[in-house]
Amino acid sequence: MTTSSPLLSARGVRVSFPGRHGAPAARAVDGVDLDIRSGEIVALVGESGCGKTTLARALLGLVEPAAGRVAFDGRPLEYSGRALKAYRRRAQLVLQDPSGSLNPRHTVYDAVAEGLRIHGYGGDERAAVAGALSRAGLRPPERFFLRYPHELSGGQRQRVVIAGALVLEPELLVADEPVASLDASVRGEILALLLRLRTELGLAALVVTHDLGLAWNIADRVAVMYLGRIVETGAVEQVLTAPRHPYTRALLSVLPEAPGEPVILTGEPPDPARVPSGCRFHARCPVLAGGEADRAGVAGACRGRDPGILDGSGTAQVACHWAHAGTV
Incomplete structure (x- = not known):
């Protein structure tokens, strides 16, 4: 530390x-x-x-x-929409209930890519999503891209939520x-x-x-x-x-x-x-x-x-x- x-x-x-x-x-x-x-x-x-x-x-x-x-x-938090959006790239929330955090109509890929899309990510989206899923312990990541939350175990759903936070590299x-x-x-x-x-x-x-x-x-x-x-x-x-x-x-x-x-x-x-x-x-x-x-x-x-x-x-x-x- x-x-x-x-x-x-x-x-x-x-x-x-x-x-x-x-x-x-x-x-x-x-x-x-x-x-x-x-x-x-x-x-x-x-x-x-x-x-x-x-x-x-x-x-x-x-x-x-x-x-x-x-x-x-070192900088005071500002509460304008633009400042908070920039802050959210650096500080991410992982919620208690992965079932409630994930949209049941979205695939794992879309759930993890959502933050990238909100923040206008200009890089390789597929590579970023795969990297986040891999870091969260879902390997090979491509195997999970098209799955829906109900097809996953509770632990896998929580890993998807964590991957969604990690994809922005907070x-x-x-x-x-x-x-x-x-x-x-x-x-x-x-x-x-x-x-x-x-x-x-x-x-x-x-x-x-x-x-x-x-x-x-x-x-x-x-x-x-x-x-x-x-x-x-x-x-x-x-x-x-x-x-x-x-x-x-x-x-x-x-x-x-x-x-x-x-x-x-x-x-x-x-x-x-x-x-x-x-x-x-x-x-x-x-x-x-x-x-x-x-x-x-x-x-x-x-x-x-x-x-x-x-x-x-x-x-x-x-x-x-x-x-x-x-x-x-």
């Missing part, structure tokens, strides 16, 4: 959605700093509804932030739950493919997932998201073997191989339109509920003082008063 300037950088990104019938706006992304460097794979993990997919869409320019900025290769992939809809036997193959693409092409990737096991197998760095904020980040080995935030600990505790008893969080995540004061996790925090925060002298801070936004630099960081009290 390089220590050069970030390829993609977010600073203070906020995305809100209007409430219904005069209700407060939902703060889906509520202040996020995040860096991704060339050749780096970052896993963005958290429960459903924590804002990770909305953040990914904002990083791709699919949603314009209400505040903050996104920069790519520098960054944003993969939203890239193996969630696949059988366990195929998941490892797709993860190995993403790692090989990083090695061979120098691709950076943001992998959005709720699966910490996937993060362990593929990521260089992990960012844990809760209620619109990143609450812990660092090298994947550090965060997943010695987590400091109680939320990260709870997520890890329910993995099949985790030692000890699972930590069951009480209640549902708060409404993003009504984010609690203080630490946004405090209403569900087992450390606060169990009295450990009180013994560390930080219970009042947990309830009343926001631990702040992590700086996104990639160093190990945690947004937790209890962790900073020297207890972990």
